[in-house]
Amino acid sequence: MAFQIVASECTACGACEFDCPTGSIAMKGDVYAIKAKTCTECDGDPDPKCMSVCPVDGCIIPA
Ligand code: SF4
Numbered sequence: 449m450a451f452q453i454v455a456s457e458c459t460a461c462g463a464c465e466f467d468c469p470t471g472s473i474a475m476k477g478d479v480y481a482i483k484a485k486t487c488t489e490c491d492g493d494p495d496p497k498c499m500s501v502c503p504v505d506g507c508i509i510p511a
C-alpha cells in the first residue's frame with residue numbers, strides 16, 4: 449500500500465518531500481510524486497507526514 453499525489457492538484461511547493469521519513473517523494477516532471485515501492489504509509493500512522501504537511505486538501509490520497 450502507498451499514498452499517491454494527484455498531479456493536477458499539486459502546486460509543487462515541495463513541503464512533503466522534506467517530511468517523508470522514507471525519502472519516497474521526488475519531483476516528477478512539473479510536480480511531485482510518491483514512489484509506491486518505498487512508501488510505508490508512515491507505518492500505518494493515521495496522520496501520514498505528507499498528508500499532514502500538504503497545504504492542498506485532496507492532493508495526497510490513498511493509492
Ligand atoms: S505516507 Fe509517509 S512514507 Fe508514504 S510518502 Fe507520505 S510521508 Fe512518505
Ligand code: SF4
Pocket residue numbers: 453457458459460461462463464465480501502503504507508
Ligand atoms: S506538499 Fe502537496 S502541493 Fe506541496 S509538493 Fe507535496 S503534494 Fe504537492
